[in-house]
Amino acid sequence: MNIKQQLESTIDSALSAAGASNCPAIVKQSQKAAFGHYQANGVMDAAKQIGMNPRELAGTLVESLNLPQAEKVEVAGPGFINIHLDNSYISNELTKLRKDELLGVVREKSNTTVIDYSAPNLAKEMHIGHLRSTTIGDAAARILEFLGHTVIRANHMGDWGAQFGSLLAYMDLIGQEGQELSTELSDLEVFYRKASALRESDEVFAKQSREYVVRLQNGDPQCLELWQQFIEESVSHCQTVYDRLNITLTRADIKAESSYNDDLIPVVNELDRLGLIEVSDGAKCVFLDGFKGKDDKPLPAIVQKSDGGFPYMATDLAAVRFRAQNLKVGEALYFIDARQTLHLRQLFAISREAKYLDESQSFRHLPFGVILKEDGKPFKTRDGADVKLADVIEEAINRAYELVSVKNPGLADDVKSRISQVIGVGALKYAELTKNRTTDYIFNWDTMLSFDGNTAPYLLYAYTRIRSIFRRSNIDPSTLESSITLKEPTELQLGLKLLQFVEAIDAVTEDYQANILCNYLFELAGIFMSFYESCPILNAEGPVRESRLLIADTTARVLKQGLDLLGIETVEQM
RNA sequence: GCGCCCAUAGCUCAGCUGGAUAGAGCACCAGGCUUCGAACCUGGGUGUCGGGAGUUCGAAUCUCUCUGGGCGUGCCA
Structure with a gap:
């Protein structure tokens, strides 16, 4: 309602x-x-x-x-x-809401939506730049499913291309030298750097790297075996990150670039038949109206390079074709950073021209900015390398652990570990979700993990306060039967806010801006805190006590559900 | 050069198809724990919404222009 x-x-x-x-x-x-x-x-x-x-x-x-x-x-x-x-209207609606599993959400007709998100490059380890796409995309998936839609998670992993040449050549080299490959692969970032450095300094190795690219593309069995081994290792790294971050992606959601390899030639041929291809400087290009490059010259989208290779435009076109025609989805959401805007505009425009997409199908790019340090410079390590996402997660959890230890020293160590995991990861994700910036934005540990203000810990704290009431009083909220009566100003304010949960969810789906839900939850938690201060719950009597218990429980449920839609877990105490 | 995006309080950010006196958090100050968790609450002020012009009953929001910044702009992804 x-x-x-x-x-x-x-x-x-x-x-x-x-x-x-x-x-x-x-x-x-x-x-x-x-x-x-x-x-x-x-x-x-x-x-x-x-x-x-x-x-x-x-x-x-x-x-x-x-x-x-x-x-x-x-x-x-x-x-x-x-x-x-009317006050009694709010009270009555809230009484109904608390009995509703969906907390007021009405599931109407179900659509099928592809959500393209995360999409790490498997040649390297996931870095901090993957956090936004992964977090926002996952929240969108959760929200659409909650609304009753069918979601196809599409993890368009980068598992193919010239970059794998030197990696495979290096794997080969390690094998020849009798070193333990699995040890070397345990840090993909280092592995990638070593291979790249060797390619720069060693001409023989560089030549082998180039040969490996050709062998890979030609389907050489020994080469494919090495490649499989590398991909398996890298996917496993990614899955570890997803699991730690409480991201719903699994191996079943992987639809990597290489899976479109057999479609690339057919796609180019189709475009050619439609008269869209023009060969320019040896490359097969699509020129469309409305795309101008330097000196006002027509801007090409290259679908096949002059050396015969396929750039990612070809792969992406194959993916659009697959999603639109094989999966027959009505909608696709691409959570990809804002620097790719032109590429995606070209991609969708060509897809329309080629009739891969018809008018009824909505394929959208949901852009976001890149992460900067406080000094406004790109978020890199001192030596200019990407910051590993795994390291960021670990630091978030460690910082949370320190804080929990200070605030609540009496907790058992395994409990503290569990709590700091939820808080650290929640804080990290919430910081991403609460910003609505298509431009670059600033990453700040202190803001995120200060646990003050509009942060995940504040919301989690509100939740634990409510749960504490029921734990302390030994009341099971599901056994409460009375109706809710709102009288005090903060009670009414809180009651109305709870009824507006569905409005926040609906607003999010307009442009898939999770920050609308974040803001809602922050305001809800804030109003609850005021209510908690001004309206005694356990110390109230009779129907007022019952009613307030129900209000508190409904608040907890909305908080928990809202956080769950953001991909953030809750804890019973912290 | 051209294109896209952005500029809101000291800092980080909201501001929903144009709406009433532009809002939060942080930081700063003053209060509040013999009562449900003080990671909290209550109160306190801060703005040429980058400048200018236009449309409108009404503009942070739409249009134009200028300034400043980010990104992109044919064979990386």
């Missing part, structure tokens, strides 16, 4: 009845208590369109509106309609 939607639809109809059809009511949550709980902003525009005085139209609407949920509806300012909800 979505209050905002209900009001909107009622006022939309009233506007139509008053002669202003196709004028949206534009209902929003009011920012100030004086303006009621909700306000309709669309009346002024509607009045203009039908040549009426806005206050007069608003007055007419207020007369005709049938809003049993409202205690008071009034015209304000130049023509706003302010809606004050």
Whole structure:
């Protein structure tokens, strides 16, 4: 049950009845208590369109509106309609909400959506740059599934290309020297650097590397075996990271670049048949209107290089074709950083031209910025290397452990370990999710792990406070039967906020900005904290006590569900 | 050169199809634990929303322009 939607639809109809059809009511949550709980902003525009005085139209609407949920509806300012909800309405709705598994969410028709996220390059270890795509994409997947949709997680891992030449040549070399390969592969970052360095300094090795690329592409069995071994090792590293980060991706979600190898020639041939290919300087290119490069020259999208190789545009086109035509999805979301915007625009434009996508299919790029250090420079180690994601996770957990030890020294060590894992990982992910930046943004351990303000620990703390009430009183909330009655101001505020959970979820799916849900949960936790201070729960008596217990439990459930949708776990104590 | 994105409080950031007096957190100050967890709460002020012009009853939001920054711009991904 979505209050905002209900009001909107009622006022939309009233506007139509008053002669202003196709004028949206534009209902929003009011920012100030004086303006009621909700306000309709669309009346002024509607009045203009039908040549009426806005206050007069608003007055007419207020007369005709049938809003049993409202205690008071009034015209304000130049023509706003302010809606004050009825206290008993909020209480009754909340009583219903607490019995609802989905906490107010109504599952309507189900769509199938591909979510393309994480997509690490398997030649190297996952680094901090993968955190955003992985975290945001995973939250989007969880949210869509919660809404009843079918989600196809697509981990478009980079497991193919020239970069593997030197890696395979180096594996070969290690084998010849009789060294233990698994030891060497335990740190992929070092392995990659060693192989690269050798290629730079040793011409024989460089030649072997190039040969390995050709052998790999030609399907040489010994070469493929080495490649498989490397990929297996790298995928295993990734899975460890996903598991530690509580990311829902599994091996079953991997649809790597190499899986499209057999589709590349057919894709290029199809484009050629459609007359989209133009050979320029030996490369097969697609030139489309609206894409201009340097000196206003047409900008090509190269689908086959002059040496016959395929750039990632070809692979990505094959992936679009597969998703649109084989999987037949109506929607695909690409969580890829903002520097790839042009590439994705070209990709989708070519896909439209080639009829891989029809009008009904929505393929979208959801961009985000790269991570910077506090000094505004790229987040790298001192020697300029990428910071390993595994190291970042470990540091987050260690910092959380220190903090838990200080705040709650009495906890057993294994309990502390478990708690710091949830807090550290939660803080790390929440810091990513709570920002809504398509541009670059600043990564700061202190802000994220200071455990003050708008952070995961604050939300987790609110949750543990509630759970503590039930633990202490030995009450099982599922056995509570009475109804909820809201009376005190903070009670009412909290009750309404809980009813608005569904509005936050709906808002997220418009542009898949998880920060809307983060902000909602932060505000919810804040209101709960005030409620907790001003309204005694266990010390209250009779129905008030019961009602407050139910409010607290419902808050805990919404917090837990909301955090779960963000991919953040909860703990019972911290 | 061209294209895309961005500029909001000292710092990090919100600001939802244009709405009422632009909001949080951090930091700073003052209060609040014999009562459910003080990782908390209550109060305190801070803005030429980068500059200018335009559209509008109404602009941080839309348009144009200027300044400053980031990124991209034919054979890496």
